[in-house]
Amino acid sequence: xxxxxxxxxxxxxxxxxxxxxxxxxxxxxxxxxxxxxxxxxxxxxxxxxxxxxxxxxxxxxxxxxxxxxxxxxxxxxxxxxxxxxxxxxxxxxxxxxxxxxxxxxxxxxxxxxxxxxxxxxxxxxxxxxxxxxxxxxxxxxxxxxxxxxxxxxxxxxxxxxxxxxxxxxxxxxxxxxxxxxxxxxxx
Amino acid sequence: xxxxxxxxxxxxxxxxxxxxxxxxxxxxxxxxxxxxxxxxxxxxxxxxxxxxxxxxxxxxxxxxxxxxxxxxxxxxxxxxxxxxxxxxxxxxxxxxxxxxxxxxxxxxxxxxxxxxxxxxxxxxxxxxxxxxxxxxxxxxxxxxxxxxxxxxxxxxxxxxxxxxxxxxxxxxxxxxxxxxxxxxxxxxxxxxxxxxxxxxxxxxx
Numbered sequence: 001x002x003x004x005x006x007x008x009x010x011x012x013x014x015x016x017x018x019x020x021x022x023x024x025x026x027x028x029x030x031x032x033x034x035x036x037x038x039x040x041x042x043x044x045x046x047x048x049x050x051x052x053x054x055x056x057x058x059x060x061x062x063x064x065x066x067x068x069x070x071x072x073x074x075x076x077x078x079x080x081x082x083x084x085x086x087x088x089x090x091x092x093x094x095x096x097x098x099x100x101x102x103x104x105x106x107x108x109x110x111x112x113x114x115x116x117x118x119x120x121x122x123x124x125x126x127x128x129x130x131x132x133x134x135x136x137x138x139x140x141x142x143x144x145x146x147x148x149x150x151x152x153x154x155x156x157x158x159x160x161x162x163x164x165x166x167x168x169x170x171x172x173x174x175x176x177x178x179x180x181x182x183x184x185x186x187x
Numbered sequence: 188x189x190x191x192x193x194x195x196x197x198x199x200x201x202x203x204x205x206x207x208x209x210x211x212x213x214x215x216x217x218x219x220x221x222x223x224x225x226x227x228x229x230x231x232x233x234x235x236x237x238x239x240x241x242x243x244x245x246x247x248x249x250x251x252x253x254x255x256x257x258x259x260x261x262x263x264x265x266x267x268x269x270x271x272x273x274x275x276x277x278x279x280x281x282x283x284x285x286x287x288x289x290x291x292x293x294x295x296x297x298x299x300x301x302x303x304x305x306x307x308x309x310x311x312x313x314x315x316x317x318x319x320x321x322x323x324x325x326x327x328x329x330x331x332x333x334x335x336x337x338x339x340x341x342x343x344x345x346x347x348x349x350x351x352x353x354x355x356x357x358x359x360x361x362x363x364x365x366x367x368x369x370x371x372x373x374x375x376x377x378x379x380x381x382x383x384x385x386x387x388x389x390x391x392x
Contacts, residue, residue, distance in 0.1 A: 013225070019232035026239040030246065037246060040253040047260040054267040061274030068277055071284040078291055125287045128294065147302045155291055157298045163305065164320035183294055 082185040083154050085114050085129055091182070094154060095133050102145040104137035104176075114184075128157070128181040135176050136166060142174045155183035299362055299387070304328065307359045316349055319380070327363060327386040334379045341379035346371055350383060364388040 001009075010017050083091050088111055095109040112130035135145050142163065149156050160179045165172055301323050308330070312318060315335045322329040332349075334341035346368055353359055354366040363385040370382035 013228065015229040016225075016232040019229070019236040022236045023232070023239045026236070026243050030239070030243050033246070033250075037250050037253065040250055040257065044253050044257050044260070047257055047264065051260045051263045051267070054264060054271040057271040057274045058267055061270075061277065064274060064277050064281060068281045068284065071281060071288065075284050075287050078288065125290055126294070143302055143305060146305070150300050150302055155295055157294055158301050158323070159298065159325060161301055161323040162320065163322075170317060183291060 078155075079185065081154055081183075082126060083129065083182050085127075085184050091129070091131075094182075095131070098145055098148050098152065099135070102137070102148060103141045104135040104145045107134045107136070109133040125186065126183050127186055129184045130159075130179065130181050132177070132179045134178070136173055138172075139174055142176045146176065146178070149178065149180065157181045157183075304359065304362060307356070311352060311356055311359060313345070313349065313352075315345060327365075327384060330381075330383040330385065332381050332383070333374065334381060338373060338377070338379055342371060346379065346381050349381070353383065353385065362388060 083094070085091075091111055092109045095106055098104075099106040110132050112132070114127070114129050117124070117127070135142060137145065146158075146161070150158060158178055158180045162177045164175055166175050167173075304323075305321060308318070308321070312332075317333045317335065319331040319333055320329075322331070330353075334345050334349075336345065350366060350368040353363075360366065365384075365386040367384050368381060369384045370380075372380050374380045
């Protein structure tokens with residue numbers, strides 16, 4: 001087939017040839033752009049997830065600022081109630097203050113030695129220090145002393161306690177031996 | 188016509204020409220086709236081209252839709268990113284602060300309030316039982332008491348009843364997983380002394 005024949009064929013079947021060429025071009029274009037839609041879909045999914053996350057963050061944080069402020073204020077109050085390990089006089093003075101408030105007679109409150117947590121220990125904001133204290137008084141005084149220890153100024157955990165009468169006589173003074181821990185600020 | 192269909196038996200006989208000449212001039216004959224073949228051919232290619240074009244346009248429309256959605260989302264993301272980052276930062280701070288309060292709450296709640304237990308014990312102890320000592324240890328409480336009254340009644344009735352009472356009390360018994368009478372002996376004065384061991388209930392975490 002010569003060029004002239006080809007030209008003649010094209011001229012004779014102009015519409016068919018044009019349509020065929022157009023179809024081939026469109027097919028090529030479709031093929032060339034076929035990756036765009038899946039890629040765009042992937043980007044859409046990613047952006048949707050990110051937008052949803054951002055929307056959730058914003059929605060969930062509606063009252064976060066106020067709650068955070070309250071928590072910070074509460075933690076400030078908590079921090080004020082911590083003892084300080086190095087302040088031995090003030091720490092033992094706390095028990096004597098309870099003595100004067102409750103009327104019990106305290107004998108020799110002792111602060112246990114404290115060792116800082118090891119290197120592998122989980123990081124904490126506070127620690128605790130052990131104390132042992134013995135007090136004598138009537139039942140109400142002793143119980144008042146214990147209540148003030150447990151729910152007093154400093155955060156306290158009573159590990160062991162022995163409550164018994166001082167003498168065989170019923171209704172007489174009671175003796176209480178307490179081993180406890182007070183929460184302390186990390187020095 | 189019948190003659191033409193007859194088979195020649197002898198090939199040597201010369202072929203008989205048509206009985207009349209074909210005088211038609213094909214080019215000059217009138218076109219009697221109602222629809223030309225070219226129409227169908229052009230139509231077929233045209234439809235094919237239209238299908239291809241339609242498919243392409245649908246794909247492009249989808250792409251355009253997805254891209255416009257992406258643009259919307261990116262606009263939302265741009266608008267919310269700052270606020271979201273602030274919220275995330277604040278939440279991190281919040282968690283740090285919450286960890287402090289949790290630490291204190293865990294510390295305080297790790298042991299029961301012993302004063303409450305002592306008060307409750309005082310409330311529910313019968314008058315014929317005198318508490319001698321309360322010894323709170325890490326695992327539980329040891330109650331030492333003296334029972335007033337005859338030894339047989341103290342042994343068979345009062346001591347087991349007190350044990351059951353402690354176990355069943357909603358406030359006292361709820362704090363202990365076990366309440367057991369472990370010792371019952373007679374003292375020098377002839378009174379029965381009992382020792383009841385109460386084991387703390389372990390908190391489920």
